[in-house]
Amino acid sequence: MFNSRIYSIVRKEFVQLFRDPRTLALAVVMPIMQLFLLGYAATSDVRNVSLAVWDQSKTTESRQLLDAFRAANYFNIDYLVHSADEYQMLIESGDARVALIIPPDYANRLLDGNAKVLMVLDGSDASIGATALSTARLVGQSYGTKVLTQQAALSGRPAPVLPVEVRTQVWYNPDLNSSYFMIPAVIGMILSFITTILTATAIVRERERGTIEQLIVTPIRPWELIVGKILPFAILGLIEAFEILIIGHFWFGVPVRGSLGLIVFTSGLFLLSSLGIGLFASTIANTQQEAMLTVMMYNLPSIFLSGFLFPLEAMPKFLQIISYAIPLRYFLVVIRSLLLKGVGFEAIQNEVIALAIFGLVIMTAAALRFRKRLD
């Protein structure tokens, strides 16, 4: 398998990589940037939602309700308003996402047991709206139960018992920290992006600069040329996967519960697909820009249809079917399961088989298209 001709090409690729500051920056800085961007910014944890309150009651009871909202850690009571116009304007301008209106008779009706408050939500951002809504309901319900219990205690009656109680246990990520979910996926994204782009451009660059002409008239065999050209980026991809894994673990506290050997093995398997796509793109494109655009046509659907950003379960059926054709989908399941759940091979074997098939098919197709000729 390993011979001196391949070694010569690999060494040459690394020398060129280290002499090209732009590519090197892309290869080293981009993964870290993506990691921090996605680790911090692309979080779906809704916190600090700005809340406007129109407290018409101004009683101890209404203040207790506001305390309950404060305690939920989701809402910031940023505005105390005194008219409908005011909260309407705050929501229109986006300064407040939610308005809570407590009517003047709140305290009295609370005693009667039929108090009502109004919550107005800005639903234009669906994900914030949905969490704010469910949080508000939850706060309302638990506060209601608390009030009932208090009233019962005051009147000497026994505390009411709820007919059903749901007790929850969250596994693997008890704090539901979304960066735990995101960072393993960044490994998948980097393995896909960096390797497709670098592989495709490295081969097309030889064509653009004319060096391919000298290379193809050497006695080197086509497969040796392919291996020599893609091996450096496979190595680079794995190094970057570890770079993200280490920062993810020590900075973001992402657990690494599965075996490292299995992580390397599955990453390598997934790399086959990415390297194959890069090689394939290089057989189509004539310039480095064309190569970039070609691999983007693979990478963008990968991001949207792999469960990287949006859960697959929420997608319409036909998009779910398309997602089966996307290697990243399988790798995300594998890498998330390995890191967060610490599963063994049995739990991910179907995905591993899918990755192996995709890798072999894409790589074979690309290698067959690859010609060691100018035409």
Added chain:
Amino acid sequence: MAVCPMENIIVEYLVQANNISKSFGDVHAVDDVSLKIRSGEIYGLVGSDGAGKTTTMRLLVGALKADSGEVNICGYDINTQTENARSQFGYLSQRFSMYEDLTVMENIRFFAEVRGLKSNEWLPRCNEILEFVGLEKFTERRAGLLSGGMKQKLGLASALVTRPKVLLLDEPTTGVDPVTRQDFWQLVIRLTTQGDGVSVIISTPYMDEASRCNRVGFMKAGRIIAEDTPSNLRAQLAGRILELRGSPLPILRRTARADKDVEDVQAFGDRLHIRVGEDKAKDVLNRLPSEIRSVGGEINDLRIIHPTLEDVFITLSESK
């Protein structure tokens, strides 16, 4: 007879192309070309831009696949015994194709290694070759920072590092200064006369270079329309080229053109080369002076000269 190093196969021709053709769409870039090159021979491929020289070179090295016909290098078929065939030649493409971001030494080393030289072989060879082409002082310089002539020498050095039996040089001196061109040719001639005698196929647009070759093939529209030694080619036009000196040149030229036995007039600096029909030289020599004087021209000299390759080239280019 030449002995090829790989398996001691004895072949008469180091390069043999039989009826190779290559089309790009409707354009017949190379049309039924055959070549036979012996050991130690310098074969020049000349022709105007677009005549098919570069495509022929690329077909010979297998960078392009011929639509039909076959190419043998040292007895190895370029398509079926590619690896063996490619071990036999060094190739210098028209476009600079070394890595500009690697140093001179790194380039030589890379191409030596991918062409199968062991690590204990390439270093002494590298130094020897770099000294041969005169780049020994620039081993650590990036190829992109070399001058045009030095780039071509680097290409030649890289082509030579595996001691090939055949050297294919595609317009190696285009855009190179005259002194470096001279150097370059001295290197090529030394290669063909030393030891085993390397065969060289060189394409060039320069006629002075063509005249240094042992044999020359004229290409036009993808075909080799004439092939012979430079002296035989020149002999084809013997007695048909007149040299005219005088003034004013525009009048001389117009008058000469008007003569019924004159086929072509070309200006060479302050002289005109007049090509006349076969056996018509005497008639024209007798007639032309009076014709020129009658329109106010003045003649300093008019005589038959030895045709140059340039004359031959122009004649062939105009032929149907």
